[in-house]
Amino acid sequence: MSQVPQIKIPATYMRGGTSKGVFFNLTDLPAAAQVAGEARDKLLLRVIGSPDPYGKHTDGMGGATSSTSKTVILSKSTQPDHDVDYLFGQVAIDKPFIDWSGNCGNLTAAVGSFAIFSGLIDPARVPQNGTVVVRIWQANIKKTILAHVPITNGEVQETGDFELDGVTFPAAEVQVEFMDPADGEGAMFPTGNLVDDLEVPNIGTFKATMINSGIPTVFLNAEDLGYTGTELQEAINGDPAALARFETIRAHAALRMGLISKLEEAASRQHTPKIAFVAKPQAYVSSSGKQVTLDDIDVNVRALSMGKLHHAMMGTAAVAIGTAAAIPGTLVNLAAGGGERNAVRFGHPSGTLRVGAEAKLVNGEWTATKAVMGRSARVLMEGYVRIPGDAF
Structure with a gap:
């Protein structure tokens, strides 16, 4: 029986749009998980509680649905004229698998907020009152996204009266612009046909x-x-x-x-x-x-x-x-x-x-030149997640 003690990792649990997930600053992850590979996948699977043959995520942070079995890793951007690199992992519920092939548009609404309050944005760019346009590099699909994050009294405004169907309570609206949203480098219609x-x-x-x-x-x-x-x-x-x-x-x-x-x-x-x-x-x-x-x-x-x-x-x-x-x-x-x-x-x-x-x-x-929609986001919990030290 394993006697390896648990380790704790700084993390933030956030709702973005109609999804929620566990957010990490890349530099807060253990060294082995700061690079893509088996160690990172095993760590994030354990955080979420997958694979779970019971389909409940009882022993993890996941919510046992595709909308709530998500992980996000943010870091200062490696790309010119961008603020943060945003990497998204969709965690399977009953399989030991994380899909890194696409983006989560809902959680994108929370990326700007997380970037601001976790210190990934230059504080000089944050007004006392107004809006910060966070320039996001979506690392999975290599695309630019702009998140318009409202600021009140120098802090991210999360509460408000914007209602989003699929979300129980109102919150502050975050406008999200997906620039040149065609996924990947191929044609928007890969077969060459509209139908x-x-x-x-x-x-x-x-x-x-x-x-x-x-x-x-x-x-x-x-x-x-x-x-x-x-x-x-x-x-x-x-x-x-x-x-x-x-x-x-x-x-x-x-x-x-x-x-x-x-x-x-x-x-x-x-x-x-x-x-x-x-x-x-x-x-x-x-x-x-x-x-x-x-x-x-x-x-x-x-x-x-x-x-x-x-x-x-x-x-x-x-x-x-x-x-x-x-x-x-x-x-x-x-x-x-x-x-x-x-x-x-x-x-x-x-x-x-x-x-x-x-x-x-x-x-x-x-x-496509851009697509725009209104979403909302808020922090649900912040602190540390804990997983067994031999889980990855």
């Missing part, structure tokens, strides 16, 4: 928009899957056959998008691509009991993350939704009524969200 026929053996052939913006995402029509687009979590997550079908479709989309070279690799790339389905606007009652009317939305969207229907919407997937909506002819755009637009209001299981996006056609290829 493809995605053939999935033994399941069917589906119209699909496959886009790299915010995070690689495949959009399908809800009707083609037998859904209305107004489903809440239990309708999908309580159906193992449906989840298995979505995962198979997602794997074939990953292959078609060039994200993997063979289908088997999809199992170790659970964070990307995301899979979502869209439908023309319909009224429904959200998970909180809120009535969502036709006047509230342009389109209904439901998205899966880490194999389960998300309770609201991933921030990065919201970027993909906004970008796709701005481009005439995509499935998202068509479901929203077609035509040109620079913003879209979509319905998700917890309510609604508005995303602004700009896209333009350059030399025959679509490119």
